[in-house]
């Protein structure tokens with residue numbers, strides 16, 4: 001069952017931010033909130049949609065954005081902001097911490113009980129950045145496409161909690177604001193280190209490109225340094241699609 005429709009409470013959010021969410025535009029339907037955030041003007045503008053007809057992930061993958069079942073939103077920012085994806089993962093984790101213990105999974109997922117609850121997509125085009133965040137809130141098993149049921153879930157399904165969408169949005173925007181302002185002030189290193197710890201991937205065994213190896217480190221850009229059992233060192237970036245932990 002869906003939560004309440006997006007309502008005017010969303011337009012009054014959030015209360016105390018410096019940058020993110022000074023203006024919030026709420027739509028019943030968009031193709032993708034990232035598209036709107038890229039074309040809109042305003043540094044820190046937030047675009048929310050009840051439903052996305054063409055929600056996307058990385059590499060042109062689909063992000064399922066059923067009406068009313070989650071929070072599908074983007075923040076539009078002027079200029080590039082390295083480290084934004086790391087900052088966003090920490091912000092969502094922290095914003096939901098009093099309800100659920102989300103785990104950051106390299107490179108850009110948040111998991112609850114091992115299942116994907118949130119996806120993050122940062123895109124940059126012509127001087128504009130869109131930070132897109134999808135959080136599954138109210139899905140029952142039957143709301144999740146069959147091929148994803150083993151790997152994806154919602155806060156409701158995992159915790160029994162039916163959270164208020166406007167409250168979750170407010171909390172996430174406040175955490176995002178704090179992290180984004182810190183990034184702009186040059187605190188990217190501290191955020192990267194916190195994200196690196198949160199990923200907890202160093203020392204993990206990976207299977208990739210026909211090889212098996214152990215993760216030795218994470219670069220400043222978020223790439224994994226993996227030492228293959230053959231002794232060779234490889235760098236695995238978030239663009240690689242054929243890797244998994246073993």
Ligand code: BT5
Pocket residue numbers: 031032033034035052054055056057058059061062063064065071072073074108109116117118119120121131132133134135136148152153
């Ligand atoms: C992501 O990509 O996880 C980034 C998703 C970002 C979505 C937000 S919603 C607001 C904004 N507007 C957009 O158009 N996008 C952003 P990736 O790591 O490539 O993962 C995509 C994969 O996650 C898919 O191929 C599916 O396997 C899985 N997936 C799709 N929809 C899902 C959902 N609702 N919950 C969990 N997993 C999902």
